[in-house]
Each structure stands twice: as structure tokens, then as C-alpha cells.
Amino acid sequence: MIVIVNGSERRVDAGTTVAELVASLGAPGDGRGVAVALGGEVVPRSAWPAxxxxxxxxxxxxxAVQGG
Amino acid sequence: MSDALEIAGRRFGSRLILGTGGFDNHELLAAALAAAQTELCTVALRRLDPKAQGSILAVLDEAGIQVLPNTAGCYTARDAVATAHLAREAFQTDWVKLEVIGDDRTLLPDAVELVAAAETLVDEGFTVLPYTTDDPVLARRLEDVGCAAVMPLGSPIGSGMGICNPYNVSIIVERASVPVILDAGIGTASDAALAIELGCDGVLCASAISRAHDPVAMATAIRLGVQAGALAAGAGRIPRRRYAQAATPDEGMPVLTIAPDTVA
Known part of the structure; x- marks a missing residue:
């Protein structure tokens, strides 16, 4: 199926979780420094796997990026 | 005046807060952090780039520096609040440098949206450090809604014009009961010294260091400027006078010019 990740279409398996998507993008395993919004709503890290x-x-x- | 800064019950060994924006690479940032001896740094949240090299968090973690996420780029209270929620998840901190910008050329804060966002975030338990104008009334409004500090600009972000209205900054300082951090506009070490001499508790500095020809040297200079300002503020400057006040006594002056008709 197709989902929109950071403004671009991406093909993922049906049933892919937020945790699996984040890992596939090369983010650190513990999720430190990473935040996810789904349809504009924050998904707490604890809810990523489900x-x-x-x-x-x-x-x-x-x-995180450099910023004043 | 000590070199320590206390915000919301947390003590930092330096009055200098570093904005991490504008450094060419993480190695240069790490060197500037070491030179600045800062203990608190701002970071921003942006879309994850799978191709990005290295992590700024790793640099800050390595240096033992506390992260202060910002809401840079937000133009509405709604976006700033949502960004703060995301930052809380990403960094596991309820501290936020609240920026709500009203205009893309001056990057000046939108006062109405700023107060609204601050009130919402304070109610939600955030420790809110708002980037604000040098308006003493707005600073008081932000304090009234429960902000942990107020961060007035000296001049527009990245302008390097220093403190354009030191009188307003000193009025904010006199009337604030939360820490005042001079944020934005610092161009060089003397601007940082002036901020602290005016009574500010701290200085937040990004471009002045990251975009200097030699960022590491400027980080050292601004650290020393902040320390000099704290020493000078504690020492108590002399009042300004419109006329001179001689430093050398008149008493005991010899008479060296003798009128010609009195010469024997």
C-alpha cells in the first residue's frame, strides 16, 4: 500500500507499524530525537509498535537538526 | 554576580546558551561548544533525512549538554504548540524555546500568537522560554501566563545589530521576576557583555558564533564577554555625567607659567 511519508509517497507492506516505518528510515532504534505525527497528531513513542x-x-x- | 544561571529550578554553570544553527558541520559545532563552555543548546525539529550524516543529538549528548528544542518556523500558536508536543516526544523534555514568528523578513515575534501559545503550553506543563520583542509590557504578559523566563531580542534574528534599545531591556530586567535571557541580535563579544551589564541573566547566541569567520575564537570571545559583563555588573559602574570629573587632583599643582613683567 502507499502512504505519504514526509510529503513523498512510499510503498509499505499492509500492516506496517509506525515503529517499523521509523526503523526503515534509518532512525536510531530507541527513537531518541525522533518524533512522529500521523494525520497531524503526535504518536507517542510508546504507541509506535502498536x-x-x-x-x-x-x-x-x-x-533534531541545527537551529537557533 | 556568579557565572551560574538558574531557570525553573535548574542550575547551569554558564550564562551562555548556544543556538546550534548555522555551523558548517558537526565537528565545528563540537569545537565551538567546547570553547563556549555552554550547558544548554537549542535544536530544531525537521523532517528526517535518511541521507543525513551524523546526529546533532550525539554531539550534544557527548558534551553533556541539555537540549532546548525550539519552535522555529512556526507562524501560529497552533503550529507552535503542535511542534512543542513533537519536541517533547523526540527529546523527552518539557522545556521549549517558544518562537512564533509574525513576519518572514524581520522574523519578529507575533505577540498575540506568542502569548496564546505560551499560555496553552504552560497549562500543559511545559517549561516555556519565549523569544519575545524588547517590549516590557509583552514580557510581563508572558511572565503572567507562567513562562519560566523571558527572552527579549536585542535586534532581529541573525542581524548582528546588537542591543538596539538597551533602555527597554533594562526596564524588562528591572520588572521581571523570572530570568531574562537576551536572545537574538548579538553580533560580537561586547554585545554579550552589555546584555549582562544591563542585568540580563543570560545570553542566547547562534549566528554571532556559527557565522563568524572563526567560530571557535568567537565562542571563546563571547564566553569571556559574558563573564566580563557579570563581573562589571557586580562591580557597579560609575554614573554617566555630561561633564568631566578629573581623575587627577588639582591640589599641589606647581606654578610653571610666570608673567614676563614679574621675571627678575
Missing amino acids: TELREGARIEVLT
Whole structure:
């Protein structure tokens, strides 16, 4: 199925969880410094493994960058 | 005046907070952090780039520095609050440098949205450090809604114009009962010294260091500027006068010019 990750279409297996998606993007395993919004709502890290993505879901995966 | 800064019951050994934006690479950032001897640094949240090399968090963790996430780039209270929620998840901290910008050329804060966002985040348990203008009334409003500090600008972000209205900054300092951090506009070490001499508790500095020709040397200079300002503030400056006050006594002056008709 297709989901929208950071504004770009991405093909993932049906039933892919937020935790699996984040790991596939190369983020650190413990999720430190990473935050996820699904449809504009924050998904707490503790809920990543149980949150399955649906077809067409819009996901923002964010991390720390340099900033004032 | 000691070199320590206390915000919301947490003590930092340095009055200098470093913004991490603008460094060419993480090695340069790490060297500047060491030179600045800061204990608190801002970071931003952006879309994860799988191709990005290294992690800024690793650099900060390695140096034992506390992370202060910002809401840079937000133009509404709604976006700033949502960004703070994401930052809390990412960094496991309820501290936030709250920025709500009102204009993309001046990057000046939007006062109305800023107060609204601050109130919401304080109610949700965040420790809110708002980037604000040098308006003493707005600073008081932010304190009234429960912000842990107020962070007035000296001049626009990245402008390097220093403290354009030191009178307003000193009024904010006189009336605030939370720490005042001079944020934005610092161009060089003397600006940082002036901020502390005016009574600010700390200075937040990014571009002045990261975009200097030699960021590590400037980090050292600004650290020393902050320390000099603290020493000078404690020492008590002399009042400004419109006329001179001689430092050398008149008493005991010899008479060296003798009128010609009195010469024997």
C-alpha cells in the first residue's frame, strides 16, 4: 500500500507499524530525537509498535537538526 | 554576580546558551561548544533525512549538554504548540524555546500568537522560554501566563545589530521576576557583555558564533564577554555625567607659567 511519508509517497507492506516505518528510515532504534505525527497528531513513542499505518496515511517523521 | 544561571529550578554553570544553527558541520559545532563552555543548546525539529550524516543529538549528548528544542518556523500558536508536543516526544523534555514568528523578513515575534501559545503550553506543563520583542509590557504578559523566563531580542534574528534599545531591556530586567535571557541580535563579544551589564541573566547566541569567520575564537570571545559583563555588573559602574570629573587632583599643582613683567 502507499502512504505519504514526509510529503513523498512510499510503498509499505499492509500492516506496517509506525515503529517499523521509523526503523526503515534509518532512525536510531530507541527513537531518541525522533518524533512522529500521523494525520497531524503526535504518536507517542510508546504507541509506535502498536500503531498500524493505513492506506494513504500522512506521516511526518521528524528529527533534531541545527537551529537557533 | 556568579557565572551560574538558574531557570525553573535548574542550575547551569554558564550564562551562555548556544543556538546550534548555522555551523558548517558537526565537528565545528563540537569545537565551538567546547570553547563556549555552554550547558544548554537549542535544536530544531525537521523532517528526517535518511541521507543525513551524523546526529546533532550525539554531539550534544557527548558534551553533556541539555537540549532546548525550539519552535522555529512556526507562524501560529497552533503550529507552535503542535511542534512543542513533537519536541517533547523526540527529546523527552518539557522545556521549549517558544518562537512564533509574525513576519518572514524581520522574523519578529507575533505577540498575540506568542502569548496564546505560551499560555496553552504552560497549562500543559511545559517549561516555556519565549523569544519575545524588547517590549516590557509583552514580557510581563508572558511572565503572567507562567513562562519560566523571558527572552527579549536585542535586534532581529541573525542581524548582528546588537542591543538596539538597551533602555527597554533594562526596564524588562528591572520588572521581571523570572530570568531574562537576551536572545537574538548579538553580533560580537561586547554585545554579550552589555546584555549582562544591563542585568540580563543570560545570553542566547547562534549566528554571532556559527557565522563568524572563526567560530571557535568567537565562542571563546563571547564566553569571556559574558563573564566580563557579570563581573562589571557586580562591580557597579560609575554614573554617566555630561561633564568631566578629573581623575587627577588639582591640589599641589606647581606654578610653571610666570608673567614676563614679574621675571627678575
